Amino acid sequence: MPKIVVSLFNAALILLAFGLAPAQAQLARTWVSSFGNDANDCNRPTPCRTFQRAHDNTLPSGEISILDPGGYGSVRITKTISIINDGIGEAGMLVSGNATGILIEAGPSDRISLRGLTIKGIPFGNSEGIWVDTALSLTIENCVIRNVTFDGITIMTANPATVIISNTLLADNDAAINVVPNNFLNVVLHRVEMYSNQSYGFNAAPGEYTSATISESVAANNGKAGFRAIFTTDMHLLRSVAFSNGEWGVIAQFQAVVRMSQNVIVNNGFGEWNYTDGAQIISYGDNIGFTSGNSSSQALKR
Secondary structure (H helix, E strand, O other), X not given: OOHHHHHXXXXXXXXXXXXXXXXXXXXXXXXXOOOOOOOOOOOOOXXXXXXXXXXXXXXXXXXXXXOOOEEOOOEEEOOOEXXXXXXXXXXXXXXXXXXXXXXXXXXXXXXXXXXXXXXXXXXXXXXXXXXXXXXXXXXXXXXXXXXXXXXXXXXXXXXXXXXXXXXXEEEXXXXXEEEOOOOOEEEEEEEEEEEOOOOOOEEEOOOOXXXXXXXXXXXXXXXXXXXXXXXXXXXXXXXXXXXXXXXXXXXXXXXXXXXEEOOEEEOXXXXXXXXXXXXXXXXXXXXXXXXXXXXXXXXXXX
């Protein structure tokens, strides 16, 4: 037998003896299926079973696609990647036991995209929906986050970042969206629904300057305020609804600025809007509401 063939044969025996196999190459697009197996390479004919296995086998800037409805487990994202469900049915995860559904700890130049996913907490220990620690940008589209113990989405970025959330439902969490970055953040909400959360619909309490633009969104039946801005937050609220929240429809505190136009703000527990401690609420005079006895605050108009 030629020496080269003998060498290859011996190498194969060594791999088998130690229970090893050659490393699988990463793919630009990977696939998950409820019938998959994490021992697979995550290719289309041989899909994986979990998001984490698919993530780990996807090249940076690649994409995870979903073949059929199912629960695919929590995932820690560490690179530029997209997880895409474009209408195959429910695809997501159940979270409990102090787990986070999607933990984003990518690099400061990484871009993440999430579409069509469901995250649901179950009553065993604590749970978090999406936690954003580090990334350059994140887009969340057509997602549902419900019943987690802590916040539906927590944004605590340490680097300058942009987060865009659209056509997404957050209900029965602590806060729907909690924005507490330690660096400049630009956050945009469009057609986001925030219902029956224990504390706030949207809460921005940053350590650094945050620009929040919210349009055509609804915050209703939340335990505290529908929309809250404090510290170095500059919020623009346009064509949105704050209805039947436990405290205020909109509140600004500690130097924050909220600019409002064409909103409906009615039937909130303490009143429709309020600003304290050097904050400002600037109304363009075309909002509807302010009817539930909020005598402690007045709109600044121009």
